[in-house]
Amino acid sequence: MQKKNVPSMVKDQQLIQRRREQMIKGAVHLFKxxxxxxxxxxxxxxxSGFSIGTLYEYIGSKEDVLYLVCDSxxxxxxxxxxxxxxxxxxxxSRLRAMISSFFHIMNEMQDEVLVMYQEAKSLPKEALPYVLExxxxxxxxxxxxxxxCRKKGELKLSGNEMRLLAHNIMVCGQMWTFRRWSLHNEFSLEDYTAMQLRQLLAGVQTADVEKVE
Incomplete structure (x- = not known):
């Protein structure tokens, strides 16, 4: 899927990137x-710290800003x-570290992630498939x-089960953002991560790996 071309009247790519980063930060604050x-x-x-005229030198529409937010x-x-x-x-060990890292990233970027998923439905029809990809x-x-992990004999999963586990990991990371109004009052991020790791991998690890842990 080809990346959407967001129009700009400016030719300086570094300036475009800098201005759009300012725009994304300002938009996330307002969209939230x-x-x-x-x-x-x-x-x-x-x-974002500049005039409406300057804004339109770097985008063509408000939908372009939302697209830039999601892409970023x-x-x-x-x-x-x-x-x-x-x-x-x-x-x-690597899988566990990746999951923990992902949860920490979701925590650090929770405003951006929340805005992206809440507002993605407003993306132009031609841009949504790229973001979903x-x-x-x-x-x-x-x-x-x-x-x-399966090749190393550490997980016992079919092909479909591997894909489902990958989706479950994504959803559990996103849940820390979507349900933060409740979860943050009950769990630390470390506790949440440890509990999710146990639940995500329960019943799919081989006996040898379970003994090591």
Whole structure:
């Protein structure tokens, strides 16, 4: 799926990136408070620190801003997750570390993640498939790690079960954001992560791995 081309009157790519980063930060703040539809481009410009005229030098519409928010969030989550992956680890140890890292990233980026999932329905029809594909790519990172565990004999899962576990990991990370109004009052992030790891891997680890733990 091809990335959407967001129009810009400016040719300097570094300046475009810098201005759009300001725009994304301002938009997340406003979308969280007011929602996408109740936020105006003039408010986004003001929150971003420049005029409405300057805003339209870097985008074509308010929907472009929402697209940039979603695209940026996925890229940042993936960048952080890949940066945290310890290539010296392997198998179940690596999978556990990835899940823990993902939960911590969701905690650190909870405003951005919440806005993205709440407002993605307002994306232009041609842009939504691209964003959904990025969600699939994120899930595939975990599916690959799970597949490695099965090859090493550490997990006993069928092909469909591996894919389902990858989706469950994604949902559990996102739940820390979506249910934070309740979860944050009951669990620390460390407790939540430990409990989810037990539940996600219960019954799918081989006996040898369970003995080691």
């Amino acid at each position: 408070q007011k929602g996408f539809h109740r936020t105006t481009t003039r408010e986004i410009a003001k929150q 969030v996925y890229d940042e989550v993936r960048r952080r997750l890949e940066a945290d992956m310890d290539m010296q680890q392997s198998g179940i 990025k969600e699939e790519e994120m899930t595939a990172i975990f599916e690959g790690a799970i597949h490695e």
